[in-house]
Amino acid sequence: MNLYSTATSIYCHRTRIVLAEKDIAHECIIVDTNDLPEDLIDLNPYSSLPTLVDRDLVLYNSRVIMEYLEERFPHPPLMPVGPVARAQTRLALFRVENDWYPLAEIIETKSEKAVVKARKELTESISASADVFAAMPFFLSEEFSLVDASIGPLLWRLPRYGVELPRAAKAVQAYAERIFDREGFQLSLTEGERELRL
Ligand SMILES: N[C@@H](CCC(=O)N[C@@H](CS)C(=O)NCC(=O)O)C(=O)O
Helix, strand or coil, rough: CCEEEEECCCHHHHEEEHHHHHCCCEEEEECCCCCCCHHHHCCCCCCCCCCEEEEEEEEEHHHHHHHHHHHHHCCCCCCCCCCCHHHHHHHHHHHHHHHHHHHHHHHHHCCHHHHHHHHHHHHHHHCHHHHHHHCEEEEEEEECCCCHHHHHHHCCCCCHHHCCCCCHHHHHHHHHHHCCCCCHHHHHHHHCHHCCCC
């Protein structure tokens, strides 16, 4: 199995976390987005990253890749069993992708005026969820899930984004440390991602 990945994108990072948490044998091919490999261009009509190749199957979109890995390698499970809990997990994933990831993308790619606004929105939005982070060891769950695999990359980048959470959000910091301390999270980090927090 091959994963084509950038060195520091949150989308790629969350798929690398799932691969590491499930201890799935694979090769991670770090790609320079300014010089995409020909085989990636041939395989994926969007040439987007991450792209997963499992024998004849080619998958793109990080969410599609994570859900495939969850179904193909069910242990350890990163989704709950019951339909209600599964729907709540998917809703939480939707909220992370819809509310937080776009702000991270603005901070990473746009000019200073937009960045200042996005930084403020991200700080306020994460802080407003402090009670949810405090309620359980993982996000809305006793067990590590795909939601944590998605939030972890964002929290890892907060210092780089210039986002400083207020003291009132210390539960978020405690949650982040729980995620960062996991073996799977540590194994998922590229050199470029380690450098983000040096
Ligand atoms: N919604 C997509 C977004 C992925 C995305 O934006 N990937 C960027 C890297 S962060 C990309 O493929 N860039 C390719 C390029 O710049 O050529 C996903 O979840 O996979």
